[in-house]
Amino acid sequence: MxxxxxxxxxxxxxxxxxxxxxxxxxxxxxxxxxxxxxxxxxxxxxxxxxxxxxxxxxxxxxxxxxxxxxxxxxxxxxxxxxxxxxxxxxxxxxxxxxxxxxxxxxxxxxxxxxxxxxxxxxxxxxxxxxxxxxxxxxxxxxxxxxxxxxxxxxxxxxxxxxxxxxxxxxxxxxxxxxxxxxxGHLSTPDGKISKSQNKKFLLKDVVDSYSPNLLRLFFLKNSYSTPSLVSYEILDDLNEELNSFLVAINKAISAIYIADNKYDLDSSTEINSEFLSFLENNLNLPSVLTWLQQLKKTLLTSIKNKQISEIKTHLSELKTHLEWLGFQIPNEHAPENLELLTTWKTHIEKQEWKSADEIRDKLIKLKLI
Known part of the structure; x- marks a missing residue:
């Protein structure tokens, strides 16, 4: 309750x-x-x-x-x-x-x-x-x-x-x-956020300008019990890190789809014991983030090496733990994007390199590969 x-x-x-x-x-x-x-x-x-x-x-x-x-x-x-x-x-x-x-x-x-x-x-x-x-x-x-x-x-x-x-x-x-x-209190470079002193950094503005996911990442990066510094410059830098997680997930899904012609992921992944140990240690959120960053790095390595079985394992683990922490993972693999992946694969198999390169450029811009 x-x-x-x-x-x-x-x-x-x-x-x-x-x-x-x-x-x-x-x-x-x-x-x-x-x-x-x-x-x-x-x-x-x-x-x-x-x-x-x-x-x-x-x-x-x-x-x-x-x-x-x-x-x-x-x-x-x-x-x-x-x-x-x-x-x-x-x-x-x-x-x-x-x-x-x-x-x-x-x-x-x-x-x-x-x-x-x-x-x-x-x-x-x-x-x-x-x-x-x-x-x-x-x-x-x-x-x-x-x-x-x-x-x-x-x-x-x-x-x-x-x-x-x-x-x-x-x-x-x-x-x-x-x-x-x-x-702990939030503060900006020019002092503590305080309504009474008209020093405002409104949650609504942050949500509208960035995303709820970014705020979750911000709080993961800081110990809950200590003062934290926040600014739009800090959030801009952090947004790049957030995107790196989302791009890694998108690339992994694309790799699985290209290999299997479908995206089927095991949803029964359990919460990792080391991950839980950090939370049990006075909600050690910075260590949780470090653990997630290492998992992302491992996932990207398996994508680079085209190890589909490992990609599925690491992707399932990363998504499970991010969603368990309340992150909302957007689905960038709409039907038209899946069709692009299928067409790209077909051009490669037929050695139609010019057409394959054109589609590849589109997929890169969409951050799907």
Whole structure:
């Protein structure tokens, strides 16, 4: 099960809605629709659940009530319900910080008593839920108290994930997740990509200008947990590497078709154990890419030597692992291109070299041989 939550109400959304004179739901739904459209283009595995905050207010209020009943929450002077951090001795375990040594740390809000924007009734007064409580509630409700893998940006480790974890410690005396995955920031040569600082490198622009496959290759090339540098120059260079994989696959398919008059590939190839070992080693994606590059090199050697059996084996392995990683391999062998290959083979067999050379030039331009 894969849960991807949608924060469809917060102060930023409320302020934007008031600025434009529309409902908060209109702002949230517009951005959510655009976001999910991009996920589809990127061939991302679709979440099992995409819960929205606005649809789980009662569940969130139940979480807050449980915390209050156990003595982990209280109402402060402003009328907000806050979490009593001093009751969690393990606070800081995720971000490797000692609660006693933390400065400027304060009890965080579970329910904000507020009057403007979208609000809900509660026994603590009209208001909105706190961000940390929203996210914990989704995990508690949909994943039965805790989750195996919890992901997010490195900037969320503290305080957001630490505060989510505190909920689970308070209610169940257990960590919220078995494995935490924190993603490093992207930056451009002139600084970190930041919406607040108007330093934008939009995903939509990259997808429209290049391809979803290119983004997958970019992330393979970089460790997920460290900062990564991105620019259009970097993507241009990487696009050549992506094309080298696709061209190798096209050449292999052509070689098989020319030899057998058909393209029949074993689809039962298993995932390589060395490949898996890299993924099991803290998602060592750069090593995965190196492994794929070596496999591509081996495939090209077998094409050069016209070793059809080896071509089939290496092609099947390369396609299987690329597709397993979410790459979409385009089919460049349309009927008209297959006919070109057949005609080229016929001219060669008849020693009609001039005609064969003309077709060969076309096939080279199409990157099929």
């Amino acid at each position: 894969y849960v991807h939550n949608i924060t469809d109400i917060d102060d930023k959304i409320v302020n934007k809605a008031q600025q434009l004179g529309v409902e908060e739901s209109e702002i949230a739904n517009t951005y959510a629709e655009k976001y999910f459209e991009l996920l589809k283009k990127l061939n991302v595995i679709w979440p099992t659940h995409t819960p929205k905050v606005s649809e789980h207010i009662e569940d969130i209020q139940n979480t807050i009530e449980q915390l209050m009943n156990k003595g982990y929450a209280e109402i402060n002077e402003a009328g907000d319900v806050v979490f009593k951090l001093d009751l969690i001795p393990t606070y800081g375990e995720l971000s490797k910080q000692n609660l006693n040594e933390l400065t400027n740390i304060s009890d965080f809000c579970l329910w904000k008593k507020i009057q403007f924007g979208k609000t809900w009734d509660s026994k603590w007064g009209k208001g909105r839920p706190g961000w940390h409580t929203e996210c914990f509630t989704f995990i508690d409700k949909l994943c039965c108290q805790k989750v195996h893998i919890h992901g997010g940006g490195i900037d969320l480790k503290f305080p957001h994930h630490e505060n989510e974890n505190a909920h689970c410690r308070a209610l169940y005396n257990t960590p919220l997740a078995d494995i935490w995955i924190h993603i």
